[in-house]
Amino acid sequence: MPLTLYVATPSVLHRLHPVTKLGLLVAFIVASFMVDRPLLLLPLAATVGGLLVVAGGLPNVRRLRVMFLLVFFFTLFVWTLFYQSVLVPTYAGFLFGLSTAIRLATFLAAGILFLSTTRVEEVAYALGRLGLPYTIGFTLTLAFRLVPVFFDAALSVVQAQRCRGLEFGRGGVVARLRRFVPIIVPVLIGALRRADRMAMALELRGFNSGRPRTTYLRARAGPADALAGTLAFATAAVYVGLWAAGIGTLTAHP
Amino acid sequence: MSGSAAAIAVRDLGCTYAGAARPALDGVTCEVPAGALAVVMGATGAGKSTLARCLTRLVPCFLPAELRGEIRLLGQAIDGARVGELAGTIGMVFQDFEAQLFSTDVTQEMVFALEHTGVAPASIPERVTRALGAVGLAGFEGRDPTTLSGGEKQRLAIAGLLALRPPIMVLDEPTTDLDPTGRAEVFDVLGRLRAERLSLLVIEHDTAAAAEADLLVLLRDGRILASGPPAALLADVEACAAAGVRPPDVSRVFAALGLPSPPLDVVAAADQLRARGFVPVAPVELPPPAPPGPALIAVRGLGHRYPDGRRALAGVNLTIGRGEFVALAGPNGSGKTTLAKHLNGLLAPTEGRVTLDGRDVADLPLETLAQRVGYVFQDPDHQLFAATVADEVAFGPRNLGLAAAEVEARVTEALAAVELHERDADPFLLDKGARQRLAVASILALRPDVLILDEPTTGLDFQEQQRMLGLLDRLHAAGRTIIIITHTPWVIAEHARRVVLLQGGQLRYDGALRPFFADERLAAEAAFRPPEVTHLGRLLGCTPLTVAELVTWLGRGA
Numbered sequence: 001m002p003l004t005l006y007v008a009t010p011s012v013l014h015r016l017h018p019v020t021k022l023g024l025l026v027a028f029i030v031a032s033f034m035v036d037r038p039l040l041l042l043p044l045a046a047t048v049g050g051l052l053v054v055a056g057g058l059p060n061v062r063r064l065r066v067m068f069l070l071v072f073f074f075t076l077f078v079w080t081l082f083y084q085s086v087l088v089p090t091y092a093g094f095l096f097g098l099s100t101a102i103r104l105a106t107f108l109a110a111g112i113l114f115l116s117t118t119r120v121e122e123v124a125y126a127l128g129r130l131g132l133p134y135t136i137g138f139t140l141t142l143a144f145r146l147v148p149v150f151f152d153a154a155l156s157v158v159q160a161q162r163c164r165g166l167e168f169g170r171g172g173v174v175a176r177l178r179r180f181v182p183i184i185v186p187v188l189i190g191a192l193r194r195a196d197r198m199a200m201a202l203e204l205r206g207f208n209s210g211r212p213r214t215t216y217l218r219a220r221a222g223p224a225d226a227l228a229g230t231l232a233f234a235t236a237a238v239y240v241g242l243w244a245a246g247i248g249t250l251t252a253h254p
Numbered sequence: 255m256s257g258s259a260a261a262i263a264v265r266d267l268g269c270t271y272a273g274a275a276r277p278a279l280d281g282v283t284c285e286v287p288a289g290a291l292a293v294v295m296g297a298t299g300a301g302k303s304t305l306a307r308c309l310t311r312l313v314p315c316f317l318p319a320e321l322r323g324e325i326r327l328l329g330q331a332i333d334g335a336r337v338g339e340l341a342g343t344i345g346m347v348f349q350d351f352e353a354q355l356f357s358t359d360v361t362q363e364m365v366f367a368l369e370h371t372g373v374a375p376a377s378i379p380e381r382v383t384r385a386l387g388a389v390g391l392a393g394f395e396g397r398d399p400t401t402l403s404g405g406e407k408q409r410l411a412i413a414g415l416l417a418l419r420p421p422i423m424v425l426d427e428p429t430t431d432l433d434p435t436g437r438a439e440v441f442d443v444l445g446r447l448r449a450e451r452l453s454l455l456v457i458e459h460d461t462a463a464a465a466e467a468d469l470l471v472l473l474r475d476g477r478i479l480a481s482g483p484p485a486a487l488l489a490d491v492e493a494c495a496a497a498g499v500r501p502p503d504v505s506r507v508f509a510a511l512g513l514p515s516p517p518l519d520v521v522a523a524a525d526q527l528r529a530r531g532f533v534p535v536a537p538v539e540l541p542p543p544a545p546p547g548p549a550l551i552a553v554r555g556l557g558h559r560y561p562d563g564r565r566a567l568a569g570v571n572l573t574i575g576r577g578e579f580v581a582l583a584g585p586n587g588s589g590k591t592t593l594a595k596h597l598n599g600l601l602a603p604t605e606g607r608v609t610l611d612g613r614d615v616a617d618l619p620l621e622t623l624a625q626r627v628g629y630v631f632q633d634p635d636h637q638l639f640a641a642t643v644a645d646e647v648a649f650g651p652r653n654l655g656l657a658a659a660e661v662e663a664r665v666t667e668a669l670a671a672v673e674l675h676e677r678d679a680d681p682f683l684l685d686k687g688a689r690q691r692l693a694v695a696s697i698l699a700l701r702p703d704v705l706i707l708d709e710p711t712t713g714l715d716f717q718e719q720q721r722m723l724g725l726l727d728r729l730h731a732a733g734r735t736i737i738i739i740t741h742t743p744w745v746i747a748e749h750a751r752r753v754v755l756l757q758g759g760q761l762r763y764d765g766a767l768r769p770f771f772a773d774e775r776l777a778a779e780a781a782f783r784p785p786e787v788t789h790l791g792r793l794l795g796c797t798p799l800t801v802a803e804l805v806t807w808l809g810r811g812a
Contacts, residue, residue, distance in 0.1 A: 004358065008396055121362045142356055148400050149352050153636065159600050160637035164696060165624040165653030182649065185639035189682065193635070197353035200312050205414060206341035211372035216365045 004144065005060045005115040013055045013117045017221040018126035020228050021118050027232035028110040031239035032103045035248025038095065041102045047235070048109045057116035064112065068105060075101040095250055120144040125215075134213070142198075150191060157186045259329030261422050261453030262286040262309060268322035269304055269313060269476075278304040278319070280476045286469065288328075288421070289451040291444070293464040293484070296473035297498025297715045298685055302457045303348075305473070306426045309455070310346045311337045327422060341371055345415030346424040347408065349431055349713070354411035355399045360391070363399060363410060367418050385417040388450070389443045404586060405436025409443055422453045430459070430713050433586040433741050435781045459715060461488055461502045462786070465518040472497035489516050500716040503744075503786035503801050510805040520786055524793035527808070534807040536796040550576045550611060550704065550735060551597055551627075557605030558592055558759075566592040567759045570606070574737070576703070579730045581750035582739045585781050589759040590739045594706050597737070598627035621654055628702030632709045632739075634686075634693035643669070643684075643692060644677040650700045668695040672725055687718030694725065704735040711745055723749050744785040747771065747799040755780055772797045 007014075013021070031044055052058060061068065076097040083093025118126075124137030161182045168179055202208075242248040262285065269279040279301045286292040294302050307313040314321060315337050325332050327343055347354060357363040364382040373381070386392050389409040399407060408428055415423065425444070429437040441463060447454060456463065464470050470484040472493060479497050480487055487493060491509045494501035504523040508516035513530070517523050553572040559565050567589045574580060582590045595601040596608050599615045608615045610626060618626075631637060640646040647668050651661040669677065672691040676684075681692055690710065697705065710726070711719040727749060730736045740746060746753055746767065753770045755763035757780050763770055770776070771784040772792065784792070791798040791807075798804035 004398075006358070006398075008398070119362070120358050141358070145356055145358055145399075156631060156633070156636045159595070160629075160631045162600065162620065163598065163624060163629040163631075164637070164650040165621055165700065166649075167620055167653070182637075182639045186636055189639075190635055194350065194353045196316075197348065197350050198356070200316050200337070201348075201354040201411075202356065203315070203337035204310060204312075204341065204346050205367040206338050206371035206418065208336065209338035209341050209371045210336065211370075214369050214372050214375055216369055216375045216378045 004120075005057075005112060006119055007056045007060070007116045009056050011055045011117065012224065013051060013113075015222075015224065016117070016228055017225045018118060018122035019129050020221065020225040020232075021114060021122070022126045022130075023229055024232045025110055025114040027236040028113075029107060030236045032106045032110075034239035034243040036096065036099045036250040037248055038098045038102055040242065040248050041099055041106065044235070044239070045102055045106045045109070048106055048113060052109060052113050052116070055113060055117045057112055060112050060116050061109065064108075068108060071104050071108065072101045075104055092250070099250065149194075150187070153190050154183070154187050157183050157190075160186075259288070259326070260285045261288045261290070261328060262292075262455060263326040263329075264305075264309075264323070265325075266323035267305070267308060267325060268320075269301075269308055270320045271304075271313075272318040272320070274319075276476075278476050279308070282323070282473075282476070282478055284469075284471055284478060284481055286453055286455055288453050289448075290468040291448050291454045291456065291466065292469040292471060293467040294455065294457045294471045294473060295459070295461075295464060295497060295499045296479070297717060298687065299475075300473040300498065301476040302473055303426050304476075306346060306424045306455065306457060309422075309424055310344055311335050311340055312346075338370075341367065341415075341420070342418045343420055344422040344424060345412075345418065345420040346426065347411045347415065347428055348426040349428065351404060351407040351411050351431070354414070355407060358398055358400075360386075360397045360399060360410060361395045363414050364417055367414055371418060373418075381417045381419070385413040388416055388446055389413040390439065403436065404432045405439040408432060408436065408440055412440075412443060416447075420452075422455070423447060425454070425456045427457050427459070427713075429463075433781075434783065435585050438781075459499075461494070461500060464488060465502070472499065474498070485515075485518055488518060498715050498717050500719075500744075504790060506801045507787065507790065507804055507808075510801065511808060520789050521793065524790055527790075527794060532794070532808045534791065534794050534796040534798075534804065536798075536807050548576055549573045552609045552612075553593075553596070553606070554609075555606030556593070556596060556603050556608060558589075558596065558601060559604045565759055567596075568605075570756075570759075570761050572754065572761065572764065574704075574735065577730070577733055577735055579726075579736045579749065579751045580738075581746040581753045582737060582756065583741070583746060583753055583780075583782065584756035584762070588756040588780075590756050591708060592759075593756065594629070594708065594737065594739055597704070597706060598629050599623050600629065624650065624702070625654065625700050626702055627704045627706065628697035628700055630693050630697050630705070630707045630710065632712060634689040637693055637696065638681040638689060640681060642677065643674060643679050643681055646681050646692060647696050647699045650696055654700070664699040664701070668699040671695065671698055671729070673721070687714050687721065690714060690718070690722060691725065694722075698729075702734075704737065705729060706737045706739075708739045709741070710738055711740065711742060719745075743771075743783055743788075747785045747788060755782070767799055768797050771799065 028048055035041060052061060079097025079100055080089050080094045081087050083090055083096050120141050124141045128134055128137045166179060166182055264282055264284050267279055267282040268277055270277040294305060296302050304313060309325060311332060313319050332340060355363055356366060361382065364385060365378060368378050368381060386394060389412050391409055391413060399410060402410065429440050444454065458464060464484050465488060467484050470487045471481040472479040472487060474497050480493050488502050489505050491501040491505050504520060505516045551574040553570055556567055556570040558567040570593060582594060584590050592601060596603060602616055638646060640649060644665050647665045648661050651664045672695040674688060674691055674695060681689060684692065710722050714722060723745065726736055753767055762780060763776060771788045777784060787798055787801050787804050791804050796807060798807060
């Protein structure tokens with residue numbers, strides 16, 4: 001089971017500089033919080049959706065469709081019934097719910113767009129370029145690499161203990177919690193042992209070699225980055241402008 | 255650094271780990287000439303890994319220890335160096351390939367060492383391409399390491415170091431966790447590195463790998479027991495046994511027949527035996543296989559699809575009788591473990607059914623299944639958690655809600671069966687063989703009729719393997735049904751009574767051992783090699799399963 005959203009088939013978006021991709025993500029999120037009117041949010045949602053198509057990220061959206069639908073309709077439903085009232089549907093509530101639902105869906109889609117086109121190493125690299133210390137970025141990368149390994153080990157442990165008659169669903173809270181000990185101990189000890197070996201393997205590969213580190217991958221930004229960066233900036237600027245002019249808020253235009 | 259210096263020169267090396275009573279290495283002196291392949295063998299605790307770790311400075315940099323003596327790599331003393339400083343000089347990979355990969359993409363993995371040792375970005379692409387090509391992973395650049403097979407992961411770990419172009423590589427049991435295909439891949443890489451004149455030091459349990467070496471070093475209790483050309487050492491059955499190494503079958507056959515200097519090559523051995531007039535006389539009528547007892551487990555039309563749609567098993571039919579000893583064989587990914595996990599309800603069939611004594615396994619409650627079909631996982635560390643050995647074994651019986659006296663009786667019985675006597679010892683401080691036996695004991699305490707063991711001999715040295723297999727033989731003799739998943743041909747030949755071969759999720763063979771090992775086409779297709787003695791026998795016109803058999807048959811003919 002793939003645990004990451006990265007789409008291996010490269011697209012124009014994949015080839016953008018990691019910092020540009022991070023910039024696009026931030027621009028879309030900022031823009032989506034600037035206005036409340038559903039009509040004004042739609043172009044933004046459409047842009048993100050279009051880019052998802054370009055990036056080949058639609059299968060990821062399909063994978064997470066339940067989450068999308070849940071978030072969208074739950075938000076719409078709750079705000080419609082509870083906006084300035086309790087359990088009474090209002091038109092204002094419906095509008096606000098709709099805008100919040102679109103905003104959250106856009107927000108999610110922008111995140112998926114980012115993760116579909118950006119490897120965790122690129123995220124670390126982008127954060128590094130923005131001043132985050134290398135070790136923090138590297139730890140992030142390592143964590144991503146270890147998630148599936150950890151997951152597999154935990155699955156084995158659960159099965160191994162089931163074979164010894166361990167059942168989870170019985171007894172009171174304390175008894176249930178106690179039953180996690182036979183799961184957590186082997187998983188943790190296994191992780192510690194592996195971490196030990198990993199530390200050795202890291203140094204064998206020259207981590208801490210005492211020589212200055214070089215950077216090989218994607219250090220250069222191209223014309224596409226200039227274009228994407230401009231678009232990101234323009235999008236955020238337009239939406240901030242709408243907000244500053246008071247155009248985007250619902251109360252001004254009921 | 256002179257051109258004639260040995261790649262590795264170790265003089266009077268001693269190593270005592272912090273807090274240890276006795277030295278892990280004591281007075282070790284050896285030399286690996288440039289471009290040579292040295293293989294180090296020995297029992298667990300002989301000091302093999304310690305030697306490798308001293309060469310790369312993991313000892314004492316990571317594992318505090320007191321070192322004596324001198325180590326020179328390419329003529330340069332390395333004392334005082336940090337591990338990372340030696341990265342371009344000596345590379346090292348080890349058994350756990352998962353712990354040696356850090357990236358989510360093959361190129362990133364390859365670039366890692368280069369970036370960290372300050373290699374100029376301009377020369378990186380060529381180095382990556384060359385190193386990936388050297389391990390046969392050209393074209394894998396964009397792959398996610400989690401999607402690779404074990405053999406591919408281990409080769410990627412090797413390539414990640416090769417990119418630094420170290421003149422020396424150390425490989426500490428690189429193939430222990432791999433299936434025969436993965437092993438062959440890694441050995442193939444070793445051959446290529448040798449052709450490129452890298453100096454190699456390999457720690458291995460398998461004598462077949464040692465036969466290829468320029469130099470074989472046998473370690474015992476931290477000292478060199480013997481060292482020299484492998485032909486001489488591997489011929490010495492007693493020296494091998496003393497070092498805790500399984501002697502090659504050919505050497506054992508020659509020793510039993512009183513013949514000198516056995517060759518390392520099976521074909522050459524067959525020629526010599528023929529030339530000396532040895533003609534095997536196999537009994538005309540082989541003893542008929544014991545009829546299977548009453549059906550205990552019945553698998554009918556079993557199919558399994560993973561949630562992602564991948565088909566793991568299809569149309570498997572299998573009946574296992576009470577008291578059988580069955581080996582499940584097949585390459586990794588062939589469905590062995592998936593099949594075994596259906597037998598005790600860890601996995602539910604997506605097609606077909608599995609019954610135990612006529613009742614559908616899917617309908618049996620967990621406690622019943624745990625007491626009927628025991629399953630010992632491959633890695634004992636996936637289940638050990640208690641503070642003492644006795645508590646570990648008591649965990650299962652306590653889950654069943656048994657009375658304290660009964661729990662105690664079962665703990666005593668199970669520990670006696672596996673010959674573990676340190677009831678109060680901490681399970682995590684036991685060695686691998688003892689942990690493996692403890693895992694078996696913790697299942698035995700549930701008194702299951704059927705015992706399934708997933709690769710019970712993997713990662714154990716020869717003595718521990720013998721001990722584990724002896725335990726299984728005893729349990730089998732006492733009436734238990736034993737099912738083992740294994741890649742090791744001699745384990746099947748010497749202990750199982752029936753073999754079930756899976757390939758691509760389907761049953762390829764189910765039946766007696768002799769016809770199985772005699773079928774060369776099947777073996778080739780399933781990437782399976784018969785034991786050396788069987789191969790030797792086949793060349794002479796018979797199909798022995800054990801050295802003793804062949805020796806008897808040859809003795810009769812001579």
